[in-house]
Amino acid sequence: MAGTQSRGKRGAGVGEAGAKSRKGGNGHGPDDATLVGFYQKMLVIRLFEDAAQRGFRTGKIGGYLHLYSGQEAVATGFLSTYQPGDRVVTAYRDHAHALLLGATPREVMAELYGKGTGLVKGKGGSMHLFDVENGFWGGYGIVGGHIPLGVGMAYALRYEGTDNVVQLSLGDGAIHNGAFHEGANLAGLWGRDGMNPTLFILENNKYGMGTSVERATAMTDLSAKFDSYAIPHEDVDGNDLLAVLECAERVVASMRETGKPYAVEAITYRIVPHGAADFLERYRSKDEIAEWRKRDPIGILEGRLLERGALSEAQIDELRAAAKATVDDAVAFAESSPEPDLRELTTDVYAEGA
């Protein structure tokens, strides 16, 4: 089923820099080139989401559309530890995950446009991106529903004797869902015997749609909820790429050894509405958003790179222009792509000939 298309044919994904983070000469922290590569990826993701928002406003993109803007450092940092054979699962806010793992902006934008050239042939749309060839196993729309799936995949990885891991993202709203409780308990139970390398990445962006963490639970230290399953955990500043990278590399490396689950609560914020149709945003103040925009993960990283002298203002402009060109190309591709073949309507319901 997977691997029908070759990476070559599909192109390079976002940015030039490889996914791996190379250490700097000083031994700790990634080197400048690596960071610049991440910076570039984050730029492309941000501009990609802006373009998607425009596509939605102009009626070219339908359904639900959930943007990752403001949270880029989380996926960028964690997925930098990806190794072939690993499996990545998330909810519906999934564009960045697909792009970071190697899906091309063209494939993803075409999917949002519902075109036959889309990443899943126009069948799934924004919420259901899949790129199995690159380890991205979806892309799910039901809050909490994907959590047990990731836990099962982690069992399979150890059952096959690999040292691969599952990276499983969930939101602050999903943690109150029964599927989380049941999935996390299984991860803790199976992990006791080294049979469950599931990395729970709890992206706490403060709101589940319009409901703040405080209005969803009386116990707001969300990562501490993993204590109920004997799953060790820590918090990380999800807007600081360097902090995420340090955490991700350390945690994933040890999980490959132990086969045990781990949880990280990444404190972050979505600087855009919950979904493209969430206009009013009555549940939060303009000031709060403004405050967080000051902590924009791209801005923070940009500042660091300028400070280090890893980038000049001029180079930043170039990178922005390049990112814009990449996204414009993706939009042009999506616009000009054909609708799906109507015969696709009833394929992939069951296996061919089954």
Place this chain on the structure above:
Amino acid sequence: MAGTQSRGKRGAGVGEAGAKSRKGGNGHGPDDATLVGFYQKMLVIRLFEDAAQRGFRTGKIGGYLHLYSGQEAVATGFLSTYQPGDRVVTAYRDHAHALLLGATPREVMAELYGKGTGLVKGKGGSMHLFDVENGFWGGYGIVGGHIPLGVGMAYALRYEGTDNVVQLSLGDGAIHNGAFHEGANLAGLWGRDGMNPTLFILENNKYGMGTSVERATAMTDLSAKFDSYAIPHEDVDGNDLLAVLECAERVVASMRETGKPYAVEAITYRIVPHGAADFLERYRSKDEIAEWRKRDPIGILEGRLLERGALSEAQIDELRAAAKATVDDAVAFAESSPEPDLRELTTDVYAEGA
């Protein structure tokens, strides 16, 4: 719907002593008469369950049959705090709850026999006892499924401005179910505003059917799982009636004030098979059962009463004889009761004339 039968017509429930626990002259702990009353109730419950087991073995009782033997002190202690308007909800191991709240052994045994004179007209059987008139709101067969119901009832009690509480029993196996997580989180959340006096009585009898606590979760301190919902909790020796009484009275009194939820893990043991059809019991050793039989809650209480001089051996024999007579009478009543009217098959599906 409730209250169609008058208590008078229905008789006195188990034992003579009232449900309330009266303090002894020394001010702390219940007085002798009260304790003797509880002892008598526990005797009746134990003999009732033995008779039910015989009814099942002889094919007079069908379906599933879950006995409470070994756990009597838990329900006896907690339900002693019952006040009119309180609501009690439990799972399928529910005979003791119904009897302690005032259903007669005749009504309950007749229900197990599937007779028209049964507590729920032969429609529910062992797993679905209800006695709304006496505050018993069921009797549910799906593990975890009753938990959110109890939490909702607790909200209603405060919405109506009462100081009543909900006593909600669940097993050590149910705590891993998503319905527990979602229900407990709502209790914690609503309780923050004094809108949820739910007393979670976690009856840890070490096994969920054949699965020990250790084989169901990596985090075996079950009451600590309530930390995830900001619900305070404590443990109690569920086989020591005096310990349960002390805990229950203190906790329930404060809940009536605060309207907040609370959790108690009662450590206990079922000295009988999970269900009447669980013959093999491969999952536990004869020795383990023997050990716990030494800590039989009835034996412990009996010892205390003899020690105190509250009861003599002779009186104990009398009480046993009386309990046996009560249960024999219940069985005779059940045996001689008529089958349900066939028209009952399709009543109670919707409200009359609705």
Place this chain on the structure above:
Amino acid sequence: MPVITYREALKSAMAEEMERDERVVLLGEDIGVYGGTHLVTDGLIDRFGPRRVIDTPIAEGGFTGAAIGMAMAGMRPIVEMMTWNFSFQAVDQIIQNAAKVRYFSGGQASVPLVIRGPNGGGVQLSAQHTHSLEGFYGHFPGLKVVSPATPHDVKGMMIEAIRDPDPVIFLEAGALYGTKGEVPAEEYTVPFGKARIAREGSDVTLVGYGRQVNLLLKVAETLASEGVSAEVVDLRSIRPFDVETLVASVTKTHRAVAVQEQWRWFSVASEVAALLQEFAFDELDAPVERVSGVEAPAPYSRSLEQAAFPSEQQIVKAVRRVLYREN
């Protein structure tokens, strides 16, 4: 008569009952502060406060179960499923508790509960967010299931549902929230179990409910221009089901086409065909035709989605078949 939208009609039904009856409360995700994702409950939290308009965590099973407990305790909760697709997480509560508590308690408990929300597809929400669950819930004794198509019916049936002593699965046509229609200013209810003749005709009976009704009315227009007089039956209520009106119509027309967005197997249209062959066997001049959603999960792409649901052409073709004018 005032003309208001389906959404306004729904909201006014709930608000009026909340004014009349303290026991009525609302629970659901983002129905309060956020205003409701479809704005059906917009402003109600300001009018009735957070104890009666209760924002919940994302736990459909938990808050539906809690609402069942509230109903058993004498309240009259209305649960919003943000969309019915999320109700799969609450199925255990709905089917095992709400539908059965009255029965297995021997009539000691009742569950006056309404569960409402948008149902059906049409806006590219794709596979996990597109379901039409009338038959799915309609199968279970103990539940009542309705699917109103007009502002008039959605208001009258919501008031009926709130006052009903049993659990009601209230399936709103999500695609119709913005549609307008006449709604009486004075209090009224629309009883369950009564279908509505949305258009009279004599040659063929078109059977549907929810947003299909509007499609059927368009088809009837088209057919009229071909000289075919189509009667349109809006079922409105799925359980209880109005067999009489359906049979009476077919006794007149002798032909029927049942149209639904849901899948074909073990569905509402299956039941319509089964009932007609059972109660109008000698009246039928042709097999009952069924036009249903295509046998696949819902696709995202607009062009694919349009092809996935019953179209005017498909229905017209089906009508021609029952009239033996085409095969």
Place this chain on the structure above:
Amino acid sequence: MPVITYREALKSAMAEEMERDERVVLLGEDIGVYGGTHLVTDGLIDRFGPRRVIDTPIAEGGFTGAAIGMAMAGMRPIVEMMTWNFSFQAVDQIIQNAAKVRYFSGGQASVPLVIRGPNGGGVQLSAQHTHSLEGFYGHFPGLKVVSPATPHDVKGMMIEAIRDPDPVIFLEAGALYGTKGEVPAEEYTVPFGKARIAREGSDVTLVGYGRQVNLLLKVAETLASEGVSAEVVDLRSIRPFDVETLVASVTKTHRAVAVQEQWRWFSVASEVAALLQEFAFDELDAPVERVSGVEAPAPYSRSLEQAAFPSEQQIVKAVRRVLYREN
């Protein structure tokens, strides 16, 4: 041919496939140490160890979802529902993930999963523990649903299910675990989508599946003594559904009675009637009769429960009606 029980046939199918294929694992409550509440998996944990026979906590949604993830990752999990009644807690996983992942992933993922367990009533388990869910699950594209009635079929269809690349809802007749029948010693499978003529006849077609098949065979005997030749069609497979065999039988008999334990509305029997009026309209000499479970949750009392399910008399009466010998 060796004669073994339905239970032994099931177990041998799973054990043989586990021997042949390392990817096959079992998950469920008390299937290992306890031996399985119906002893279907008894002893397998000793043969295959705890990594392949996995005892789970009481979390149907969680372990079913985990099994879906395992299947997507290339394993071949078999989930035991201790009874299908508990699957309501897993409905979201079954319908939203198992049935749809292949589709919304654009064919990149597949879910070779079997979910099995006892289904149906008859042993006084009362309302929450008595369901017959063929139509309930059969409605959804992406799922396959089977309900074998004999040891031969249960073994052949289980092997077929394990090898199937898509999720299979395997509904065992709980009441039949102890019944015996001939089962080939050599490896074989029974394909899905093929009904079985359990008894040949010419006057009327009796349609059923699962434990009803045995009842229908008894009824056929009774009818024979009245000079009525009844053909018994055992559907075996609910989705895919064998329309041809059904239509062929009725083309011969011109009369049909569909019998099921499940409730009547929006059910398998509804579909049987709808299909026959659609594909055998001119062949039917009488309306298809349906005999279903009574429209109430299942009662506990033995006498009430017996009255709740299709009886020999009810079926015989229905046959007489389609033969116009009684109304």
